[in-house]
Amino acid sequence: MDLTQLIVIFCVSVVTSTFGTLVGGSSLITIPLLIVMGLPPHTAISTDRIGTTGISLAGLYSFHRKGMMRYGLAFTLGIPCLLGGFVGANLALQVSPELLRKLIVALTIILLIVLMANPRLGVAAVTNRPLTAGRYVLGAFLGFVVGIYGGFYGAGAGTLLGYIMILVFRQTFLESAANNKVAGITMSATSAATYAYHGAIHVPLAVVMFVGCCIGSYVSAQYSDRLGNVWIKRLFIAVILIMTMKLLMDA
Numbered sequence: 001m002d003l004t005q006l007i008v009i010f011c012v013s014v015v016t017s018t019f020g021t022l023v024g025g026s027s028l029i030t031i032p033l034l035i036v037m038g039l040p041p042h043t044a045i046s047t048d049r050i051g052t053t054g055i056s057l058a059g060l061y062s063f064h065r066k067g068m069m070r071y072g073l074a075f076t077l078g079i080p081c082l083l084g085g086f087v088g089a090n091l092a093l094q095v096s097p098e099l100l101r102k103l104i105v106a107l108t109i110i111l112l113i114v115l116m117a118n119p120r121l122g123v124a125a126v127t128n129r130p131l132t133a134g135r136y137v138l139g140a141f142l143g144f145v146v147g148i149y150g151g152f153y154g155a156g157a158g159t160l161l162g163y164i165m166i167l168v169f170r171q172t173f174l175e176s177a178a179n180n181k182v183a184g185i186t187m188s189a190t191s192a193a194t195y196a197y198h199g200a201i202h203v204p205l206a207v208v209m210f211v212g213c214c215i216g217s218y219v220s221a222q223y224s225d226r227l228g229n230v231w232i233k234r235l236f237i238a239v240i241l242i243m244t245m246k247l248l249m250d251a
Helices: 003-023 027-036 041-065 071-092 098-117 133-152 157-168 173-179 181-197 203-222 224-250
Strands: none
Touching (some): 003 027, 003 041, 003 157, 003 173, 027 041, 041 173, 041 203, 071 181, 133 181, 173 181, 173 224, 203 224
8 A cells, every 4th residue: 555545545534524424425435445446345344434433533522512412312323333333344244235235225215205305304403392212212223223234334324324313313414413423433433343353454544544534524513503404404415316326336
């Protein structure tokens, strides 16, 4: 791995993490790039997990300082994602991802239809309807499922966590960007540790990605409130469309 490749992955990590911290989807670019650079698929996925850990850590720090974190809600997703990340990473070392990708494509298309059919969804906060215990159970279960996908492949996992926060927990897009960071950390760190145990991480690239992602994520989170929920929703839909096309091409 030469210096030019390290510089390229650093620059790409900074750029992709600026939208990744708000709507997810950074791995849709970074994982294929790592494979093009010559990394085996499992090594590319595991190295990328270090980068996404940086996105979540820097984003969590920024959103915490802005007083936007609801930690009870964040850990409702975070703990199941930790378990799911471990399961998914171990599955990835043994199972072909084709079937899972097809399921994710179908789920993504359905959720995109729901999102576009409800113009106010994720834009206006819902303050007069308390969350039921059933929603917490459903959110935790879906968090576990997304955690498995995040450990197994990971591209778009942050976007799926955003769906859970918006559709199940009635968060706005900006609130979702803040409160899915704990799940992003637990999912990415657990799967990365599992891959590292099996020797499937490219350490120099992982370090460069982590630093680049921390920088991009911190800057993006700092200015997130200026962007607002409407524009974040538009960015979210754009990333979802790209994610769907990418998964369809890979399926």
